[in-house]
Amino acid sequence: MAQRPDQRTGGPAGLLGTGCEPGGAAGARAAVVDGPYGPYGPPGSYDDPAAGTGPAAGPHLAGRTAEDVLAGYLHQQSADFLRSLRLHRESGPDAEGAGAAARRLRRAARRISATLHTFRPLTEEAWADQLLAELGWLSGTLAREQACAARRDRLMAALTRLTGRTDRPDRTDRAPRTGRGVRPDRAEPPAGARSTGARRTEASGTDTGPGAPDPDTAVPDADAVLAAGAARAGALLDRQLTLARTRAHSAALQVLGSSRFHAVADSVAVLASEVPLTRAAADVPAAEALPPLAEQSARRLAEAVGALPLVRAGQPYNAEALADGARQDAPWHQVRVLLRLSRYAQEVLVPEYADPRLAEAALLLEGHRDAAEAAAAAAAAARTPRIAPATAYALGVLHADQRHQVEAARYAFGRVWLSREKALKGVER
Numbered sequence: 001m002a003q004r005p006d007q008r009t010g011g012p013a014g015l016l017g018t019g020c021e022p023g024g025a026a027g028a029r030a031a032v033v034d035g036p037y038g039p040y041g042p043p044g045s046y047d048d049p050a051a052g053t054g055p056a057a058g059p060h061l062a063g064r065t066a067e068d069v070l071a072g073y074l075h076q077q078s079a080d081f082l083r084s085l086r087l088h089r090e091s092g093p094d095a096e097g098a099g100a101a102a103r104r105l106r107r108a109a110r111r112i113s114a115t116l117h118t119f120r121p122l123t124e125e126a127w128a129d130q131l132l133a134e135l136g137w138l139s140g141t142l143a144r145e146q147a148c149a150a151r152r153d154r155l156m157a158a159l160t161r162l163t164g165r166t167d168r169p170d171r172t173d174r175a176p177r178t179g180r181g182v183r184p185d186r187a188e189p190p191a192g193a194r195s196t197g198a199r200r201t202e203a204s205g206t207d208t209g210p211g212a213p214d215p216d217t218a219v220p221d222a223d224a225v226l227a228a229g230a231a232r233a234g235a236l237l238d239r240q241l242t243l244a245r246t247r248a249h250s251a252a253l254q255v256l257g258s259s260r261f262h263a264v265a266d267s268v269a270v271l272a273s274e275v276p277l278t279r280a281a282a283d284v285p286a287a288e289a290l291p292p293l294a295e296q297s298a299r300r301l302a303e304a305v306g307a308l309p310l311v312r313a314g315q316p317y318n319a320e321a322l323a324d325g326a327r328q329d330a331p332w333h334q335v336r337v338l339l340r341l342s343r344y345a346q347e348v349l350v351p352e353y354a355d356p357r358l359a360e361a362a363l364l365l366e367g368h369r370d371a372a373e374a375a376a377a378a379a380a381a382a383r384t385p386r387i388a389p390a391t392a393y394a395l396g397v398l399h400a401d402q403r404h405q406v407e408a409a410r411y412a413f414g415r416v417w418l419s420r421e422k423a424l425k426g427v428e429r
Contacts, residue, residue, distance in 0.1 A: 060350060070277060152245070232388065382396060
């Protein structure tokens, strides 16, 4: 089935990412996608190399129409959406229960959106587009609070790891207070960081008289400066991310009480009983209509991965990801979006089979996104006016550490993806 000229590529706005499908760059690796399973191979192909190319469609599609399969899957996800909404309302002051319900709500919303996006030609497109936009708005709003909390925990853990401190310092080890109203990151550095040059001068026996250089102006030890700035950097990040989380929480509460959200919930409730599909979906067999559309999603994913610099990312310590920039990270984020779309399409076609390599690749790209956003948060904190040099230095080290995590995620993703391709080629032979 050829792709319609008016069919969008990429992911729904807000929920699954935006942007057009990235084209294959010059010299990009070619990807061959055969069958309804796309680049993943048929069920059992990784466990049994002699399994061959597999059937044209899984047993889940046999004897069923496209309407039966799509309606059944969307009924299940919409029921999960409504169930999660009820749990969220019943959680009350239980923050942990409310967070778990919100995650389940977003999980169902993502799957509904991905299904409507991938199989859009079989739906009433005007209705599907409107629901896609509303679910994207809802999921994006609910995701901000959890993202801020996870980013804060990630950065605090990274600071602890970089400084080698497993507990909070005693009050005697903290920098002295310089008076009321002085900001923590403007306090004087601890004595250890300022006395390093003095100890070296005394050991060498040089003159420390009036004509000699001031020991306090000597370059301090890097570890001491990092230790001095880590606590202040952590306090600064904690204030900024806690404030962002509080605002996100307030926005989520406003959204869940708005008339716009109730309209979305009503649309999903209708989806739980009746799916607006075209007449063709009720007549055409599922094995003929659904696999070609899922294959289009798989091809877009393969082309997007082929445009990535996997050869460069496959070299350890290549320093490619150290240059911070949204333009450099965008192709990787787009692959994460397309990977999610393809995984959810696979759930519709073969719900009893899950490709472990795809799940692992998805987790790696989720970590890639988290590390990139954490690095951006550290860089934004370093641009805070009038912070101490030690604080700025600690934030710079933290930023570099998270960009190294971005590089590590790209390296691991490349190894997983290339091993999957080798396994598929072995099955085809």
